[in-house]
Amino acid sequence: MLTGWRKVGKYYYYFGTDGAIRHGWQRVNGRMRFFYKKSGAMAVDREISGRPVNSHGAWLAVIVLDPGHSSVVAGGSEPLGPGSSTMKAKDTSGTQGVATGVEEYKLNMDIAKALQTELKKRGYYRTFLTHTGGRAISCIERTQVANNKNADAYIRIHANGSSSQSANGALTICTTSNSPWVGNSLYTKNKKLAQCVLDSYVQATGIRKEYIWYTDEMTGNNWSQVPCTLLEMGYMSNPAEDRKMQDPAFQKKMVQGIANGVDRYFNIAA
Template identity: 45%
Template sequence: MMGLLATAPLNAAEANKSLVCIDPGHQLKGNSGLEPVAPGSKVRKVKVSSGTRGVATKKNEYELTLEVGLKLRDALKAKGYPVYMIRETHDVNISNKERAEKANSMGCEAYIRIHADGINNSSTNGVSVLTASAKNPYTKNVQRPSEKLSRDILSEYVKATGAKNRGISYRDDLTGTNWSKVPTTLIELGFMSNPAEDRKMATQEYQDKMVTGIVNGIEKYFREK
């Protein structure tokens, strides 16, 4: 299916829009093999972790991220954006490095990594975005646009959902970010370890709000780029 998405001809509306890459985080089974955290780095990290799980819903993070990712795909396509999905099923084996390389090879102009948080504190809640710092030697060419993409998505997501704004986290240890040659952000939709937020993120109504916020952020980014 991914091949079909990659090779399908663009319609007239899509030809005038920027290609967006959506990466629903994690997968059915984690892969504990190791890969370089960045090009040329001797530091190695697990290829892809198994993710977290909802304390109330028992929904796995990889299930939530794909639900939201597919809705985001449909919403963007409805606005005329061509979209490339890193995965459309759970049963895949794609490392974080490979995910970034797919976004690079497709020539995506925005690479959106979708995740959810988990922590040993059931009261913690809210949304955050993760992006590389200005000091990261591997992301110099895309750091500024990546930071703007992150800020735009965060602000619009908070407007649409009313979620607590936990701000931007500058992370230089993320494999998917370090290997990306295109503007990228990782959004933590909310905390699956918070029972109320976990239940809320599982509802169609709130998922629609999350998607609206992300779409508005993407459009703001492209409009002001």
């Protein structure tokens, strides 16, 4: 039974441990590769569905993670979207664990750093954070990091809060189909990213699935020129959910869930 790499002429093929030839996007040797569906040959030196594949047959995705809020809150206001006369606060202090007392920005940073490590393990070597904490940074400044890197996916990491301690669950936030700042093509990608991250996250964690919130009231989303979503991982205002999100074992599930969502968004097989 054939397994692993095989070269026929100038083309490379890959067979799984089951002996089946691989097709489509696959993670092989820690790299994202595309194998043509008809022939099974690996693509090299060309663009596949807008993704540049290099001479070694690898596509190097760029992912930017934004740990929401900071220990130093950016003061002042900034436009809601490009050219908008509506102004919003550059940032807020975020919420706080009702049971643990942990500040939201600390949870967001812990998850973002762990997620960066996990994504790099999965072959997403070009995974970046918008900041590493300890300084004021506005929503627009965060998003400009993703725009400047021409990210293939931009995920904003947050935790929720409510006046009701019974509120629970996870949701993602996406721009609307009528956004004055986001065109149809980018909206479609935003929607897919929001859906993939939310579905995979709740599947891995068991946290209740709320919904995708479609709104044009999020400065960071509105300024993004790349596929973007904001994940509210759970409610820090819910005592049980707050404690759960501080549990190291559960945090691993949170990270796995988001990473699985990235794989799902890019249609990457294991």
